[in-house]
Amino acid sequence: MSISNAEVIVTSPGRNFVTLKITTDDGFVGWGDATLNGRELSVASYLGDHLVSALIGRDENRIEDTWQYFYRGAYWRRGPVTMAAIAAIDMALWDIKAKRAGVPLYQLLGGASRDGLRVYAHASGSDYAALSAAIRGYVDQGYTAVRIQTGVPGLNSVYGVSATAKPGQKYDYEPAHRGVDGAAATRPQEEDWDTHAYLNHIPQVFAQVREEFGPGLRLLHDGHHRLSPIEAARLAKSLEPYDLFWLEDSTPAEDQEAVRLIRQHSTTPLATGEVFNSVFDYQTLITDRLIDYVRSAVTHTGGITAMKKLLDFAGIYGIRSGMHGPTDISPIGMAAALHLGLAIHNFGIQEYMPHSDTTLEVFRTSYAFDRGFLHPGETPGLGVELDEELAAQYPYTAAYLPVNRLLDGSLHDW
Numbered sequence: 001m002s003i004s005n006a007e008v009i010v011t012s013p014g015r016n017f018v019t020l021k022i023t024t025d026d027g028f029v030g031w032g033d034a035t036l037n038g039r040e041l042s043v044a045s046y047l048g049d050h051l052v053s054a055l056i057g058r059d060e061n062r063i064e065d066t067w068q069y070f071y072r073g074a075y076w077r078r079g080p081v082t083m084a085a086i087a088a089i090d091m092a093l094w095d096i097k098a099k100r101a102g103v104p105l106y107q108l109l110g111g112a113s114r115d116g117l118r119v120y121a122h123a124s125g126s127d128y129a130a131l132s133a134a135i136r137g138y139v140d141q142g143y144t145a146v147r148i149q150t151g152v153p154g155l156n157s158v159y160g161v162s163a164t165a166k167p168g169q170k171y172d173y174e175p176a177h178r179g180v181d182g183a184a185a186t187r188p189q190e191e192d193w194d195t196h197a198y199l200n201h202i203p204q205v206f207a208q209v210r211e212e213f214g215p216g217l218r219l220l221h222d223g224h225h226r227l228s229p230i231e232a233a234r235l236a237k238s239l240e241p242y243d244l245f246w247l248e249d250s251t252p253a254e255d256q257e258a259v260r261l262i263r264q265h266s267t268t269p270l271a272t273g274e275v276f277n278s279v280f281d282y283q284t285l286i287t288d289r290l291i292d293y294v295r296s297a298v299t300h301t302g303g304i305t306a307m308k309k310l311l312d313f314a315g316i317y318g319i320r321s322g323m324h325g326p327t328d329i330s331p332i333g334m335a336a337a338l339h340l341g342l343a344i345h346n347f348g349i350q351e352y353m354p355h356s357d358t359t360l361e362v363f364r365t366s367y368a369f370d371r372g373f374l375h376p377g378e379t380p381g382l383g384v385e386l387d388e389e390l391a392a393q394y395p396y397t398a399a400y401l402p403v404n405r406l407l408d409g410s411l412h413d414w
Helices: 040-055 063-071 080-101 105-109 128-140 195-213 229-238 258-265 279-287 303-316 331-343 357-362
Strands: 003-011 017-024 029-033 117-125 145-150 190-193 218-222 246-248 270-272 363-365 368-370 373-375 384-386 403-406
Touching (some): 017 040, 017 080, 029 384, 040 063, 063 080, 080 331, 105 303, 229 246, 229 258, 258 270, 357 363
Parallel strands (some): 145 218
Antiparallel strands (some): 003 017, 017 029, 117 373, 363 384
16 A cells, blocks of 8 residues: 555635645545645645655555654754645545544544534624624624634724624634735735734723623633733733633744743733744743643644644643634644544644635535534544535635734834
8 A cells, every 4th residue: 555646736715725635556535734824835836846756655554654754854844834744744644544444533543532622713893892793693603712803993904803704704804815806916915013002902802801791701812923021921911800711922932931921920821833833842831831722733733643742742731732723724724633632632722713615615524513612523534525626716816914014114023
């Protein structure tokens, strides 16, 4: 048994996705997600030009060895492009192994540790009235956890806030911008930022949310790497009365020591790692217990093999999972997170932003949402299949994540 073919498929059913298809000599097909938002073609090239040829003839059952071959065997290691490419290979091989065994993937990862995965939704609004309506829409659908992002007075646009969102709608925020009428973008859009206004506004918003929705709803917030360590410490301290489930990515993530200062000033739980792509990015954060939740995506962190090791390491220190899962992860990557989350002991919560109807026509899924919880389903493998003919009808269209400037014109973290 060996790999007979590997193909990279780039499609854009509402947004761009990169998918790896691996086929064995006896006809099994596995799918992997290699999507890297705003840099999709970089991963497609890395796979197609450098890795695919080395897959042909390999034993598809040797998943660990294949992972080490493409990671340890390369001189240039880590980084989001490399790790997304390796993740796609890893997912596809696990998909094949579970299909060959005739079981859903989570059964090969130790079986279920829970009945379902608690998820959180994205609620946003340019003002409190819009935000409240969005939260109410999700609560009515059965969500028990909601991420809160809101407009800031004086700023034209803020990360995580959709200009067109309607309460509880299925698909309400996509930060990667295309050109006019959906044409290819040529450069990122520029947004503005004012930390002082943000720090003064956000605690008032959470006070209103708690007063309206009570203590039972789990509330989350994403600072999106925009604060200095002392500013982040101030925010975490000011949000303590509102009992956040977590405060996410308040400082630039690559500075692990910055999180220590936040920790010293506040008991607000901390989550980070959305832009991380290996266990080494977390080493100090985990061993010194500076965070409470690991935010990496299976797609961007080397796949199921690497992510399980990372979460097992985190579990030793009482740190739980909070895997990245908005629509810049394809349904294949989402399914991988769900199977892994169902199996591990230290699951915390799963980010969930449902894909558009168009995306779900191209990617046929077996995972299901029920009153605030997801389950990956019982279909053998990952439980997601790509309709290649339909995918071909949606060609890649360039889109870019924004850049961010302060009101004086200085470039700031986005």
